[in-house]
Ligand SMILES: Nc1ncnc2c1ncn2[C@@H]1O[C@H](COP(=O)(O)OP(=O)(O)OP(=O)(O)O)[C@@H](O)[C@H]1O
């Protein structure tokens with residue numbers, strides 16, 4: 662799979678999500694973004710891939726059985742085929758397809774890069790959107806998928822050291838040749854008293870900030886306990902709006918033919934979102 666291939670209109674868009682540090686909310690963003698993309702356009706085919714090989718957190722966040730997924734990950738990319746992946750995918754009630762590469766060992770065996778690339782190549786053939794939870798940016802998987810990503814979402818918080826790491830990761834990615842237009846920072850768990858940090862960060866980060874998501878511990882906890890993403894349980898909450906707007910802004914970056922008729926409407930929503938963001 663080449664970078665061009667994933668940017669081709671006949672291929673689905675690969676949105677890779679990684680955290681600037683552990684525990685900043687990357688998996689929560691992945692689950693909610695996937696469901697939001699599906700809710701925004703029911704005819705779309707959306708998949709979410711959990712690359713974390715310990716079984717992953719996405720089944721928990723989506724309220725799905727751990728049984729789904731690849732229990733035994735092949736080491737030979739030739740053995741990754743349609744039948745294997747189709748059997749391993751499970752359908753969430755939103756319509757999103759979940760694929761996790763989970764194995765039960767907590768020792769974190771690593772997917773062979775070629776196996777992962779082959780998996781994502783096939784997924785991008787079948788789905789309009791493939792949201793990939795890559796875990797923390799330090800994981801090897803992150804660096805395997807970077808060349809194939811249509812968009813990379815770097816999740817961080819305004820708190821140190823995650824904010825400092827976000828800046829370092831963005832700069833490093835740009836220095837290694839990733840176009841800054843492919844990079845979108847998502848600042849999670851923002852509090853109102855951190856407004857000054859937002860302004861500072863905006864001038865320091867050499868990529869756009871796609872969302873400032875509010876810190877909503879109670880809603881996040883309830884959503885985890887229920888195993889239902891917040892965009893489904895609390896669609897009117899500020900946090901769910903943040904996920905939905907992020908999904909809208911990504912859709913607008915890469916509209917397929919079927920979406921073009923909605924372009925005018927989308928542009929108005931997107932403009933409003935960007936206006937809100939800059940005013941924040
Ligand atoms: N906006 C938010 N407000 C409050 N809590 C949140 C928010 N986003 C995520 N959380 C909570 O933060 C915790 C960590 O989230 P999550 O598992 O998504 O992080 P992660 O970056 O994927 O972690 P890991 O590095 O372990 O993969 C969870 O308890 C989640 O409910």
Ligand SMILES: [Mg+2]
Pocket residue numbers: 687688689718794796
């Ligand atoms: Mg995670």
